[in-house]
Amino acid sequence: MKLKALTAIVALMAAPAVMAGGADDDTLVINGEIEMVTKTAAAPHLDGALDEVISGWHFREDDTQVMQMDDFDNPGMIAVDFATDAWNTAEGTEGKSCADCHGTPEDSMTGVKAVYPKWNDEAGEVRTIGTQINACRTERMGAEPLKLNSGEIAAMEALISVQSRGMPVNVAIDGPAAETWEKGKEIYYTRFGQLELSCANCHEQNYGNYIRADHLSQGQINAFPAYRLKDAGLVTAQNRFRGCVRDTRAETFDLGSPEFIALELYVASRGNGLSVEGPSVRN
């Protein structure tokens, strides 16, 4: 009896902590200059699913949030520095660097992250920034493709992303990309693994709630690549997908697989209207 009463008290005490979820109302301004849209009305294709799209930044602790607000404190910016060196380094049989074709990232990559993944007419497929970087390397530079889970490619993605910071995500879901987008949507709502969880179960139906100790966000990828404090490194969106699918206790898709490219397109489109944040800081 006594034990039961005690349990009841513990349950009462625990209740406020559980209910303290949801997104906070802070404002994200980077370096005191770049104002970010971190909450906005959902795109029309999310009718019935979400009313408002919210950046994952709102679901993190204050300490983590502050780290992203200053480039000096954001460890992801170290990777941007390294990628800037790589950008200017010639590689492969053609002896070309990124800079030889694209000039400076500031000139050529502004706005790119906002519209990727994107349909590539010549290749006849949807390409993510990662697969596009590797296409450049193999086709134009004569270099080996980078591994999609490598720090190098995440860093290069961060360098490209940082040029578009503050611009609204505007991924095209119609035209030739529509088929891939539909496929991505199907994966988003399909339950995977022994736990039988779909992306939507956590990130659409339960965002703001806790799954054990983890605060569920909407799973937006506008802020990727993200510097994860737990990994002490940059994580790409597909890396994160793989972690999520693994946590449902399923065999995951490979990075760069058609399934993950479709999912990246679909999830990116769910964040249409939010600002590009990458590289962000998350826990």
Next chain:
Amino acid sequence: MASGVKPRVKAPKSAAAGETVTLKTLISHNMESGQRKDGNGNVIPRSIINRFTCEFNGKSVIDVTMHPAISTNPYFEFEATVPEAGEFKFTWYDDDGDVYEDVKPVSIG
């Protein structure tokens, strides 16, 4: 020289005489502890930044000894009083004998 080492410092360009300013420093470095083993079971040799100092016009502001438990990319944030115009000199000492330096001038105004 260890690869990918790059010091960076954030310091104000000017300060009022006697003002206390905040300095932020970070050096990208692997900080290999010497405790880990590679795939073949061989110990990966220790390679860390073992000392960090900051001086203002030759006067010591901070002098830090670092040990292998310090994580990668060591970050230090500290305060210093600026009595006159001059420059902050930041120095990092690597296990392999390399010394990395950065200098930030501060004016009064």
